[in-house]
Amino acid sequence: MSEEVSVLIVDDSALMRNLLGRIIEKIPGLRVADRAMNGRIALEKIPLCNPDIILLDLEMPEMNGIAFLQERKRRNIDIPVVVFSSIASEGAKVTMECLSLGACDFITKPGATQSTDLQELGEQLKEILTAYGRKRNFPSPAVTRIPPKVHTAPVVEQTRKAAVLTDRIDVIAIGISTGGPNALRKVFSEINGDLKIPILVVQHMPPGFTREFAESLNKICPLSVKEAQEGDLIQPGRVLIAPGNYHIEVEKKPLASVVHLSSEPQRNGHRPSADVLFESVAKVYKSNVLGVIMTGMGKDGAKGLGDIVNNGGISLGQDESSSVVYGMPKAAYEMGYVMKQVNLDNMAEAIYKYALSPRAITEN
Numbered sequence: 001m002s003e004e005v006s007v008l009i010v011d012d013s014a015l016m017r018n019l020l021g022r023i024i025e026k027i028p029g030l031r032v033a034d035r036a037m038n039g040r041i042a043l044e045k046i047p048l049c050n051p052d053i054i055l056l057d058l059e060m061p062e063m064n065g066i067a068f069l070q071e072r073k074r075r076n077i078d079i080p081v082v083v084f085s086s087i088a089s090e091g092a093k094v095t096m097e098c099l100s101l102g103a104c105d106f107i108t109k110p111g112a113t114q115s116t117d118l119q120e121l122g123e124q125l126k127e128i129l130t131a132y133g134r135k136r137n138f139p140s141p142a143v144t145r146i147p148p149k150v151h152t153a154p155v156v157e158q159t160r161k162a163a164v165l166t167d168r169i170d171v172i173a174i175g176i177s178t179g180g181p182n183a184l185r186k187v188f189s190e191i192n193g194d195l196k197i198p199i200l201v202v203q204h205m206p207p208g209f210t211r212e213f214a215e216s217l218n219k220i221c222p223l224s225v226k227e228a229q230e231g232d233l234i235q236p237g238r239v240l241i242a243p244g245n246y247h248i249e250v251e252k253k254p255l256a257s258v259v260h261l262s263s264e265p266q267r268n269g270h271r272p273s274a275d276v277l278f279e280s281v282a283k284v285y286k287s288n289v290l291g292v293i294m295t296g297m298g299k300d301g302a303k304g305l306g307d308i309v310n311n312g313g314i315s316l317g318q319d320e321s322s323s324v325v326y327g328m329p330k331a332a333y334e335m336g337y338v339m340k341q342v343n344l345d346n347m348a349e350a351i352y353k354y355a356l357s358p359r360a361i362t363e364n
Contacts, residue, residue: 005133006033008051010042010068011084012060019110020055020084020125023118027126030133037061039068046077052133054081055125056103058094066094069101080104080132092209096216099181104132104324106181108206127297131178131325164362165312169355170288171234171250171257172197173281173308175274177204177296179324183344184217188239190348193222196236197290197355200228200248200259200281202274204296207244214241232259242272249280257284268300274328278304287312290355293338294347295323299331306337314361315339316350 007024009032011017017035024030033051036042038060046054058065065083072081083106085095095106105128110121176183180203205213211227218225221239226232228240228248234257242248247262267273274293278301281289291308293301295318305315317329317338322345332338339361342350354361 004029004031005052005130006031006049007129007133008033008042008045008049008054008079009035010037010039010054010060010065011035011057012037013057016057016109019118023122023125024129027122027130029130030126039063039065039071042068043071043075046079051079053129054079055084055107055129056081056098057084058086058091058098065098066101069098069103073102080135082107082128082132084109092212095209096212099185100216104182105179106209127178127325131297135324163312164314164359165287166314166358168288169197169290169314169358171281171285172199172290172292172351172355173277174199174201174292174294175277175296175301175304175328176202176294177270177298177300177325177328179295180204181213183295183318183324183347185220186344187348187351188217188221188223188225191221191223192348192352195223195352195355198234198236199223199239200234200242200250200277201239202242202248202272202277202301204270204272204300205244210241210244214239217241228259228261230259230261234258242277245271247272247276249276250284252284268298270298270300274301275304277301279307282307282311282313285313289313290351290358291315292317292347292351293329293332294318295325295344296328297325298327301328302331302335302337305332306335309337309339314354314358316347316354316361317341318347319343 009017009020021032033049034045040063056065081103083098083103085091085106107124214225214227223237223239225239227243249260250257251260267275289308291305309315319341320326322343
């Protein structure tokens with residue numbers, strides 16, 4: 001079996017097919033399996049080139065991206081699909097529909113924003129295509145084992161003194177990146193509707209997509225989900241998603257805590273940043289915080305999760321076997337700030353359990 005991840009490029013523009021092909025062929029570990037100008041031709045080529053992953057345009061003649069995903073689902077084709085999306089508001093809406101139809105993630109087209117250039121596109125393609133392609137064909141050995149419901153992470157010396165100081169959780173903060181859209185769809189579709197604790201989420205996502213993403217989650221979640229706005233009340237049973245290009249923080253007012261959106265510089269290469277969120281909730285809520293760090297590349301959120309734990313709060317981290325990219329949770333785990341590692345299949349259950357009984361997190 002080749003260790004390269006093979007990519008089927010599906011786009012009606014010959015210029016874009018060639019551009020993507022040149023970029024992908026220059027990325028170590030990736031290769032172009034084939035190219036197709038629409039979904040119908042892609043379906044014909046799949047059994048011939050057997051790609052590890054499909055990069056799919058949305059607007060195409062004969063069979064567009066939505067129709068392709070519907071037919072892929074009907075035929076039970078399990079090859080992961082990454083959508084190549086326009087950043088326009090209509091593109092964002094269609095992209096969220098693609099995620100609901102089984103697409104695993106999306107990348108925005110070059111030229112969609114001033115900050116998007118070919119170098120950035122190459123970095124996105126390398127990260128996302130490699131992550132999903134290798135996850136499908138070269139899973140870690142842990143994937144083949146039945147994971148435990150919840151298992152304890154070893155605690156390093158620097159955090160051994162940290163202890164759970166609370167019997168009550170007043171806020172849940174989640175940081176997540178690559179692999180996040182579908183991971184959050186799973187968590188919020190399975191979360192217990194009786195959870196009356198506010199949830200704040202940082203999902204690394206470009207501007208223009210977070211509102212549609214929040215609305216798509218609201219359709220499948222028993223709790224209320226919306227994109228955060230300046231001054232939003234942090235209320236029980238409400239999930240607030242950080243808007244693209246803004247950090248999300250908490251401000252304590254005389255009668256309630258509210259959201260503050262910040263345009264401060266990027267942290268760890270991101271805005272919004274999970275570190276900013278985690279540090280803010282630790283400062284305002286002290287020990288009454290449950291921090292959750294999930295799939296994603298890099299180390300955003302690891303240090304901030306330490307603020308939560310060192311203040312007496314509690315923390316969960318997604319485990320390696322269920323993470324598309326075991327980067328952010330691994331960084332926090334290795335720093336000793338993850339108190340329990342949890343498989344994605346059990347994350348919604350674990351969040352509910354430990355939010356209601358935080359001291360139970362110290363039990364084996």
